[in-house]
Amino acid sequence: MGLAVEIYRAARAVADERGGGTLESVTVAVGELAAVEPDLLEFAWRGVVEGSEDASACLVVDWRRARQACRTCGDVAERAEGSWLRLCPRCGEPLRVEGGDELDLRGVAFTAPESVSP
């Protein structure tokens, strides 16, 4: 819920810095390692925008797979249970996270006040 509030606050700021308007959609990149469940985030988003001027705005979650690499074995494509394991399944060395931990705001679409239908 806290993240949904942060996303809304950040998206609103993007629109307001450009003259304001009604949010249509907000796109976020969420990595597998960010410990965020996309369905729950979208559910929370509905709760945040409900009753506001942006009640119809949808949240688009761009889901990113975890990318981890082992210094010894090179890229590690396969992931064991949960994908969170930080040890290489082949040699047991710690893995380096190269992607999939994003929690980024990527896009905001909004309708400017003058173009909102009466």
Next chain:
Amino acid sequence: MTEVDVRRKILADNASAAESLRESFRASSTLVVNLISSPGSGKTTLLEATVRALKGRLRLGAIDGDIATERDADRLRRAGIPARQILTGGACHLDARQIASALESEGDRLAALDVLFIENVGNLICPTAYDLGEDFKVALLSVAEGDDKPFKYPGIFARAAITVVTKADLLPHVDFDIAAVCDQVASLNPSARFLVTSARTGEGMDTWIAHLEEALARKRAEAPVPAGARV
């Protein structure tokens, strides 16, 4: 319709507030420890025992996050340290702006501490994502919660510098495989420290206190030299 491409972290505002906090904690050489766990795992009880062990040796203080009631801060004040309760009114985590605001309103009472404990809202998920300017996070897991939690809630166990198993005095009464939990934590976070404690019997408390004292010593060693002290 206007479409804007954005490249910013969702938690950028929080990160910026956390960085300001970190800078001020660095200047005062205050060690800041962010305790995260599910409700009832024993965060306040661990802190009460910590106060008993360190009282008179270090200046301690606490910020407590809860949805409702001042109970945790009341307990810590009774234990003898300044404590500020933040009531989140339903939010399941603390954020850096709340910490900054709490410190500002407490003024001198939470200033110039050796160690500031932040007792987060009881929750293994949401608090994980919020940087509070702390030196490190500590995850608590009581033996009554079950030994599968690190894999079920990997976010916090992957990020916590120390995992503290609590209520070890209950081990004879529950099925809790300490070695299995230790293995899970090690695979999620190879550099994490792992402690088994009981605030009731005192088991593991010496090690916990030693970790805090080592971390404080490291922080002081890294502190910037005050301008007036330079030759």
